Amino acid sequence: MNEFALLFRQSNQLANMPEEEMKALIKKWQDWMGSIAAQGKLANNLVIRLVPDGKVLKSGGVITDGPFVEIRERLGGLIVIKADTIDEATTLAHGCPVFEVGGSVEVRAIMNMP
Amino acid sequence: MQDIDILHKLYKQEFTKMVAVISKTFGLGHIEIAEDIVAETFMTATENWRAKSVPESPVAWLYAVAKQKTLYHFRRSKIFDEKVAPLVRYDAAKSEEYEPDFSSQSIKDNQLQMLFAVCDPAIAGESQIGLALRILCGFGIDEIAEAFFTNKETVNKRLFRAKEKLRESNIKMEMPAGSEVVKRLDIVLHVIYLLFNEGYYSTTQNRVLRKELCLEALRLGLLLTEFEITNVPKTNALIALMCFHASRFDAREAGENGVLLYEEQDADLWDKELIAQGLRFLTLSAEGSEMTSYHIEARIALWHCTKEDSVRKWEEILQLYNQLLMINYSPAVAINRTYALYKANGWKEALVEAEKLKLENSHFYYVLLGELYSNSDIGKAEQNYRQALALVRNEAERRIISNKIGALH
16 A cells, blocks of 8 residues: 555635635535545544645745745645555545635655655 | 352452552562462451451451461562572561552552553553453453453463563563653553443443443543543543443443444433533543543543434534544444434435445444435345344344344335
8 A cells, every 4th residue: 555645735815715614614624534534544644734824945045935836826735645556546535625615636656765 | 148249349349459569569470479369368258257257347357368478478489589588688677568568559559550560562462451351450260251252261371471471571560760651651541441442342241241341441540540640631531431431331231132222222321420520521631732532532422422413413523533533543433433424414425435434344334334225225225234234243233233124114
């Protein structure tokens, strides 16, 4: 069984979402993650949520508060899951609530350290 | 006859205390000497009390006799010859050091040390639970065999191996040093949790034994609260969990058919006192920032002590199961989570999720699938219930599943 990181990228505009919608979205996330975990596919129980703000360090020692990347989306969090192939990992990523807010899931294999 | 009852009660109550205190004298490597001395003490008591009468303070009597026997054994033992005699010039003052101290503080201290010693990582798995049942809970070999659904020989073998480990690894009756205590406490809590589950979910039909097991686990948990170093939020969370579960013990057992389905339980039989006690410990467990699986399981158990069947309740339970799975996956929790999903989000979503689990060794899994399919496809529902029947071992559960099949048509 291999490990894959699912990186959740989402819009910067989420902060403006009405509270009720936000609550419903959070429930969807919890149920979706619960579903992955219930299948025993969550690796090392590794779930990382990222705070929206942070710093970016660039070459030459330039530090900025963002944007992290020059696109509308930013990294919202990541989980590490267990799957045999990248296709299976991608299948598991289906139904992720990030799609409901126009986001995307990046699926990346974790490299085994020699 | 009355004497026998008293002796039986005293044996249950005092065996583990006396073994813990006496083991301090001989060292854990010779725990069987302590067991023998306690057994002999009770033998003497049986003969004496039958011939005369039960003394005024039977416990003090037992301690006094055990003390004599310990000193007698000790002076005659190899330990004395090989270890003590060459080092010290033996005199009366010295012998007091080896005299067992049956004061209530000493009993508690020794039981705590014993608990930590039994949970040494060197002794693993089933041997550890067996040893805990014998030494910490005072269960007989036949009772342990019954609880484990195995025979006496197997239990004896396991205990023998565990005791061998105690000796080989030179495990001492003392608290681990410094930060080790914190690490070891996790094992201690886990062993208590397993002891409780052994009683609560055991397949044995002997419910007196099962309840005793649960109460013994609870007692060990409470022992931990008497020491500052072990009275931490996760200890309190585990105790809360056990209280909430134990509160429903009588309700679960009330039906003729043994274990009852949750929906059929009579809430009046829930033990309100235990629920209140659980709530007190749950409050204590909320101090600090660590969120353990015991915290989450305690909250789930508390919800099960609330007799309402609302979407809100099941939504709360579902989220707790989601959290629990992220900390600690187990097939049983995955099945329970899917049941909560059914009650909170409806059967369609739950059926899709249930099909993903593929827990084909568990009869609970097929019961869940049967229940979910009963909303849409009676044939498939029956097929799944029949799969469950093929896997189930417990007679009471077999009857419940058969009834479910009957109710389909």
